[in-house]
Amino acid sequence: MPVKHQASFRDAAGYVFIKNQSLYRQINVSYLNHYEALINSGLYDELIAENLLIPHLEVENINADAYKTIKPEFIPFISYPYEWCFDQLKEAALNTLSIVQMSLKKGMILKDASAYNIQFHNNKAILIDTLSFEMYEQGQPWVAYRQFCQHFLSPLLLMCRVDESLVKLLFSNIDGIPLEVTAKILPFHERFKFPSLLHIFMHAKSIAKNKHKTMAEIEAMPKTKFNILHLISHLQSTIEGLKINRKKSQWSQYYLNSTDEAYLSEKEALVRGYLDKLGKQNIIWDAGGNNGAFSRLFASYGSTIICTDTDRNCLAENVSLNKKNQIKNIFPIFCDLANPSPALGLMNREHESFLMRMNADVTFAFALVHHLRITNQISFEGIAELFASSTKYLIIEWVGADDDKCAFLLGNNKLMSANYNETNFKDALEKYFIIHAKSALKCGLRTLYFCEKNNELK
DSSP states (O other), X not given: OOEEOTTOOSOTTEEEEEETTEEEEEEOGGGHHHHHXXXXXXXXXXXXXXXXXXXXXXXXXXXXTOSEEEEEOOOSXXXXXXXXXXXXXXXXXHXXXXXXXXXXXXXXXESOOOGGGEEEOSSSEEEOOGGGEEXXXXXXXXXXXXXXXXXXXXXXXXXXXXXXXXXXXXXXOTTOOXXXXXXXXXXXXXXXXXXXXXXXXXXXXXXXXXXXXXXXXXXXSOOOOOOHHHHHHHHHHHHHTOOOOOOOOTTTTHHHHOOOHHHHHHHHHHHHHHHHHHOOEEEEEEETXXXXXXXXXXXXXXXXXXXXXXXXXXXXXXXXXXXXXXXXXXXXXXXXXXXXXXXXXXXXXXXXXXXXXXXEEEEEETTXXXXXXXXXXXXXXXXXXXXXXXXXEXXXXXXXXXXXXXXXXXXXXXXXXXXXXXXXXXXXXXXXXXXXXXXXXXXXXXXEEEEEEXXXXX
């Protein structure tokens, strides 16, 4: 039987459902005119040509009450805005505005502007909600203006003017960061910049002034002349002008500062050998992948490479390098393995946790174990269990206590030093994985393990 997707309940025009492990979108009769306008106006074809809207096929109706049923092109990994770096959220915002501009030329508009309607597919931000469009009545305001500001402009301004980590406010504000909250956090001098004054401070004041008015009172208010194209254009120029002045972080220089070319070459050769045995995989997870150096080395081995890291400078550099080299199958996202994205939304089912979404065929965990064990104080068994919950094959690197980078983390922690050894690590690993191969690296200071999840263990 078809199963309605747990996140698809907000739109009366239709909903997403799953049948036989395939995803479909039902279009209800109430959306008939808008869908026909989308298709017949040529807007759908133009958006597809620009890679701004997910393509779909019309299929035979599965549910009796459907007007139409469509099957969107498959997206292998769903991510959320709080997992993106500034550059990704900025691209998503600008592409949303481009879609609005193209829609207006065809007599249509986006009725909502949720950042959750955007996904990254083939290295580009793309709209996945085909039912977001509606016919536009000339002279009417953009009903999604507030939502756009809360989902895109608020977090972008906070990331740019205060701190990039403030995008995590979307954790606790699933409908976007409220404008009054953004106005309180932004520096005082920001209110003297016209874009922020208009779209955040005055916008927030207007919302507060009218929040207790009834719909009849709002409709009775004097109407002002409204040019929606000017609004979209101003939002566009505002967001295009936002830039983060990035400073080189410790980890963004990791591979540039590494002079042990023999170690890197040896590790690359070993990993290639393991991957050659497995053949091409659907999903490869490069956990703690830094700027994606190894993701790019092994990109041909996976249909999709999910490269996670906690350093937003590394993520931004990864995004930039993939764009520059026209690599379409590497997707960088933020993930703190000690505190991965939780399940959020209605009954904690609307947005799945990171570990629920991650179902990798192969996972890389290079130079990561010592950080998880020493810095984050996760037990070896906890590390092994974490990866066993998310992958079939694991290529994981042990970094010994005498390695200079590990010794720096251990410092004078005598209790940790006493328990931090390869025997304990290997014993924990074997509780969840079958070890097929292990190879010494860097004169024995590091070891690469090639493992397969042991499905017989509970």
